[in-house]
Amino acid sequence: MLTIENLRKLFNGRNVLDGVNLSVRTGEAVALIGPSGSGKTTLIRTINGFVVPDSGKVLVGGKVINYSNKESLRQMRKKIGMIYQLFNLVERISVLDNVMTGALGRLDKGIDLISSTLGIFNKKEREKAMELLKFVGIEDKAFERVDRLSGGQKQRVAIARALMQDPEVLLADEPIANLDPKTSRKILELLLKINMEKDITIICVLHHLDTVKDNFNRVVALKNGRVCFDEETNRLSKKHIHNIYEFEEETEYLVA
Numbered sequence: 002m003l004t005i006e007n008l009r010k011l012f013n014g015r016n017v018l019d020g021v022n023l024s025v026r027t028g029e030a031v032a033l034i035g036p037s038g039s040g041k042t043t044l045i046r047t048i049n050g051f052v053v054p055d056s057g058k059v060l061v062g063g064k065v066i067n068y069s070n071k072e073s074l075r076q077m078r079k080k081i082g083m084i085y086q087l088f089n090l091v092e093r094i095s096v097l098d099n100v101m102t103g104a105l106g107r108l109d110k111g112i113d114l115i116s117s118t119l120g121i122f123n124k125k126e127r128e129k130a131m132e133l134l135k136f137v138g139i140e141d142k143a144f145e146r147v148d149r150l151s152g153g154q155k156q157r158v159a160i161a162r163a164l165m166q167d168p169e170v171l172l173a174d175e176p177i178a179n180l181d182p183k184t185s186r187k188i189l190e191l192l193l194k195i196n197m198e199k200d201i202t203i204i205c206v207l208h209h210l211d212t213v214k215d216n217f218n219r220v221v222a223l224k225n226g227r228v229c230f231d232e233e234t235n236r237l238s239k240k241h242i243h244n245i246y247e248f249e250e251e252t253e254y255l256v257a
């Protein structure tokens with residue numbers, strides 16, 4: 002269970018999060034949409050502790066995140082896996098080593114710390130990383146350097162890395178924005194398979210409404226830092242879409 006209560010964040014005098022309330026049950030898959038600048042990434046970064054809110058609460062698995070307590074942040078980050086648009090892998094090391102770094106929990110100190118700790122993984126972690134590479138379908142690339150992989154393969158590595166810490170929640174911020182349509186579909190299928198088979202809660206930021214409609218039962222829309230729609234996807238009408246994105250003309254994005 003993930004609960005967000007009246008979350009507020011001010012950047013440069015602007016309410017980027019303006020009282021966000023959201024409750025996501027364990028095992029749910031939620032698409033997060035909204036115009037550019039509406040606060041989606043900021044919300045994701047508040048949930049994983051990289052942005053400290055001005056007020057409000059985030060609870061993961063019933064526990065309130067205490068942003069001023071390093072141990073509380075560390076515990077929370079162990080429960081949360083992140084997937085990014087640009088994969089955020091260490092390009093010059095192997096696929097397997099990248100996946101194993103997921104076992105270190107969240108590191109925000111950068112690449113040097115990661116590379117200096119590569120010697121410390123044990124047999125069990127190595128086997129788990131190989132298992133996960135199999136699960137995401139690229140075990141044959143385990144010993145390749147990441148910079149030799151395609152975007153879709155890189156995203157699979159990133160997903161395996163996120164799974165390494167057995168997260169309760171996966172937060173994916175535009176995970177398919179840099180991929181072609183076919184690869185995008187496969188990566189989304191993989192994320193939803195993880196959601197179904199491993200019962201991992203997923204919040205996925207997406208821009209294409211047809212993709213949302215095809216894959217997610219629930220959609221949450223942010224607009225000016227507030228939740229302006231939170232319902233079953235099939236209730237997302239043209240009128241809602243016009244309201245969320247402030248379209249001035251008719252669009253064919255999604256027909257209700």
Ligand SMILES: Nc1ncnc2c1ncn2[C@@H]1O[C@H](COP(=O)(O)OP(=O)(O)OP(=O)(O)O)[C@@H](O)[C@H]1O
Binds near residue numbers: 036041042043
């Ligand atoms: N660290 C920061 N310092 C100052 N302003 C910030 C910071 N992070 C985000 N913002 C501002 O907050 C607003 C919301 O940004 P955010 O990245 O959350 O939007 P978004 O919904 O993810 O947009 P997009 O769809 O383009 O990714 C923007 O106006 C952005 O400039």
Ligand SMILES: [Mg+2]
Binds near residue numbers: 041042043174
């Ligand atoms: Mg964003």
